[in-house]
Amino acid sequence: MTNYLPTDVAPTVGAHLVDDFTPTLLDIGEHNLCPGCGEPIAMRAVLEAIEAIGAVSRAIGVIGIGCYTAFSNNLDIEVLQALHGRAPSLATGVKRAKPETLVLTIQGDGDMVNEGLQEVLHTAARGENVTCFMLDNGVFGETGGHMTATTALGQRTKNTLDGRDAAQHGFPIRVSSLIAELDGAAYVARGAVNNAGNVARTKKMVRRALETQEAGLGFSFVEILTMCPTGWFVETPEAPEYLTSTLAPIHAPGVLKDVRA
Amino acid sequence: MTPTTTPALLEGSEAIADAMIAAGCRFFSGYPMTPFTEVLEHMAAKLPGVGGTCMNAESELEAVGMAWGAAATGTPSATGSTGQGLSLMQESLAELAYAAVPMVVLNMARAQGDYWQATRGPGHGDARMPVLAPMDVPEATELTQLAFHLTARWRNPVLLFGDYYLAHTSTSVTLAPLDLPPVPADDWSLDGSTSGTGRARLVSPLGTTKRNERGGYDLAQHYARCAARTEEMLAGITPLVETRDTDDADVVVVAFGTPAKYVRAAVARLRAEGARVGFVRPITLLPFPSDAVARAAAGARVVGVYENNQGQMVDDVRLAVAGATPVEFIGRLSLDGSGFGIAPDLDGGYLRERIEELLA
Numbered sequence A: 001m002t003n004y005l006p007t008d009v010a011p012t013v014g015a016h017l018v019d020d021f022t023p024t025l026l027d028i029g030e031h032n033l034c035p036g037c038g039e040p041i042a043m044r045a046v047l048e049a050i051e052a053i054g055a056v057s058r059a060i061g062v063i064g065i066g067c068y069t070a071f072s073n074n075l076d077i078e079v080l081q082a083l084h085g086r087a088p089s090l091a092t093g094v095k096r097a098k099p100e101t102l103v104l105t106i107q108g109d110g111d112m113v114n115e116g117l118q119e120v121l122h123t124a125a126r127g128e129n130v131t132c133f134m135l136d137n138g139v140f141g142e143t144g145g146h147m148t149a150t151t152a153l154g155q156r157t158k159n160t161l162d163g164r165d166a167a168q169h170g171f172p173i174r175v176s177s178l179i180a181e182l183d184g185a186a187y188v189a190r191g192a193v194n195n196a197g198n199v200a201r202t203k204k205m206v207r208r209a210l211e212t213q214e215a216g217l218g219f220s221f222v223e224i225l226t227m228c229p230t231g232w233f234v235e236t237p238e239a240p241e242y243l244t245s246t247l248a249p250i251h252a253p254g255v256l257k258d259v260r261a
Numbered sequence B: 001m002t003p004t005t006t007p008a009l010l011e012g013s014e015a016i017a018d019a020m021i022a023a024g025c026r027f028f029s030g031y032p033m034t035p036f037t038e039v040l041e042h043m044a045a046k047l048p049g050v051g052g053t054c055m056n057a058e059s060e061l062e063a064v065g066m067a068w069g070a071a072a073t074g075t076p077s078a079t080g081s082t083g084q085g086l087s088l089m090q091e092s093l094a095e096l097a098y099a100a101v102p103m104v105v106l107n108m109a110r111a112q113g114d115y116w117q118a119t120r121g122p123g124h125g126d127a128r129m130p131v132l133a134p135m136d137v138p139e140a141t142e143l144t145q146l147a148f149h150l151t152a153r154w155r156n157p158v159l160l161f162g163d164y165y166l167a168h169t170s171t172s173v174t175l176a177p178l179d180l181p182p183v184p185a186d187d188w189s190l191d192g193s194t195s196g197t198g199r200a201r202l203v204s205p206l207g208t209t210k211r212n213e214r215g216g217y218d219l220a221q222h223y224a225r226c227a228a229r230t231e232e233m234l235a236g237i238t239p240l241v242e243t244r245d246t247d248d249a250d251v252v253v254v255a256f257g258t259p260a261k262y263v264r265a266a267v268a269r270l271r272a273e274g275a276r277v278g279f280v281r282p283i284t285l286l287p288f289p290s291d292a293v294a295r296a297a298a299g300a301r302v303v304g305v306y307e308n309n310q311g312q313m314v315d316d317v318r319l320a321v322a323g324a325t326p327v328e329f330i331g332r333l334s335l336d337g338s339g340f341g342i343a344p345d346l347d348g349g350y351l352r353e354r355i356e357e358l359l360a
Helices: A039-052 A067-071 A087-097 A109-115 A117-125 A175-180 A196-214 A236-247 B012-022 B037-050 B060-071 B083-099 B115-120 B137-154 B164-168 B219-236 B257-272 B290-297 B313-321 B348-359
Strands: A059-063 A078-081 A102-108 A131-136 A185-192 A219-225 A254-258 B008-011 B027-030 B053-056 B077-081 B103-109 B157-163 B170-173 B241-244 B251-254 B277-282 B284-286 B302-305 B327-329
Touching: A039 A067, A039 A102, A039 A131, A039 A196, A059 A067, A059 A087, A067 A102, A087 A102, A087 A117, A087 A131, A087 B027, A087 B053, A087 B060, A102 A109, A102 A196, A109 A117, A109 A131, A109 A175, A117 A131, A117 A175, A117 A219, A117 B060, A131 A196, A175 A185, A175 A219, A175 A254, A185 A196, A196 A219, A196 A254, B008 B012, B012 B037, B012 B103, B012 B137, B012 B157, B012 B164, B012 B170, B027 B037, B027 B060, B037 B053, B037 B164, B053 B060, B060 B077, B060 B083, B060 B103, B077 B083, B083 B103, B083 B115, B083 B157, B083 B219, B103 B137, B103 B164, B115 B284, B137 B157, B137 B170, B137 B219, B157 B164, B157 B257, B164 B257, B241 B257, B241 B290, B251 B290, B251 B348, B257 B277, B257 B348, B277 B290, B290 B302, B290 B313, B302 B313, B302 B348, B313 B327
Parallel strands: A059 A078, A059 A102, A102 A131, A131 A219, A185 A219, B027 B053, B027 B077, B077 B103, B103 B157, B251 B277, B251 B302, B302 B327
Antiparallel strands: A185 A254, B008 B170, B241 B277
């Protein structure tokens, strides 16, 4: 029988928690997401950027449906929980009714690109003054690792067991590139959270996107490539490298559009 | 148009738009579809003048989503469509009930085939949506106001169920404000001001409890609470019904919406000629006025149900009468080639014949 250490009791010897790195705008730091998941890192970047630009008391988050939904009743910003695919239209209603608020959405690739692609495209085309974030790991993580519209060719998922084959499953959609083509989009970037350098660059993108909204310049969008070792069927330590070798070649990190540049 | 005591000649769509604005509606979103389109046109023209917003949504899914977002900020909001468009919105309408977000929804329907959609919906699960079915334009202006009251009172979507005739008939209307009781103070909607306080508000169809151990929602607990709220709402809304000449009636005819006005006229003529025929018109289709229908049916030999569909409300009449009186369906789907609901059957002579068959 495995003798696991209790997790709810502070150890009397050995390592001690000397600081709590829970983001200020998160009620409880613990979560049920898998080890190695990239979504908490992306969520932290968003929450810290809201604080950094001094917009906490005007912030409303519209959250989609995916693993990250676990945070939707655990954030210390006001949350409007959306249906799968529908966050951009809800965000539109919020912002139009209360233009003084800072409105941001969190969706995954399944939520945004599969279920609700037309929502984000129209919201961008309208130049809606909101910020949409897409946590892109190339799989439906919550259902256990199934193909989405951003899954890379050759990537193994539970319903592409031999790898995504273009002849059978079509080609992945680079949604940031689509959005950047739209005149209403003011800021479009793609970041990643698989190493410290990418995290630092992504945090800047997130902040820049929110600042674009604050300046009233139009639609802002950051796609964030996140690790999903469970849905990728790789060992946790291998996930950052898998992101680099599998997702990043077709979804290349970088700033695609910045009207302030 | 502000509330007035001077009658104005208005198309039903415009009268409903005026009534919505008079009732406080400041956000509207829609996607064109006959015969709903003119409501969207009038809201687009009128809302900006009162500081409101009208959005030309890119689909019915976005229409209901935009109204959901605005409603979550405490802004009285509405959307609508025709039955097919309402089908597209059903996922959201059900979840709006679970999220306790108020919204008025219009169905400017084609004929009356959306009765089941309206009363059995709004979609998946156990959520329910009160349904108000006006007979004509003046009544629609009153029920529109009532719809905004009920949705604010119960924080649940409320449906105004109209049709082609209601949307497109011009008639003399006086927009009189209804005297309605106050609604609970808004202690739930979003404006960002509770962010960072440790008590940030949550508007979610999955639950309203925050700070669960290790995150996540308790859906069993939430759906049980939703069921209790729904039960309270349905018990708390007084069913509205019009009854005529039912006390000594041998035959009672039940109808709703625009066709009910034609049926009522046919019944009135037969009664004037001495026939023992009565009339019942459910105005709230949910909650259904079951007690009034059962009382009207008591003592009658037969109950006839006229609808411009293949027989839907007849189910609710049978449930109300509970086998005490035979219930016969005397309607049928009646359309012109356009399918919009311009019904050849809505003719005094034809309706009189159908009722006379029951009297024979």
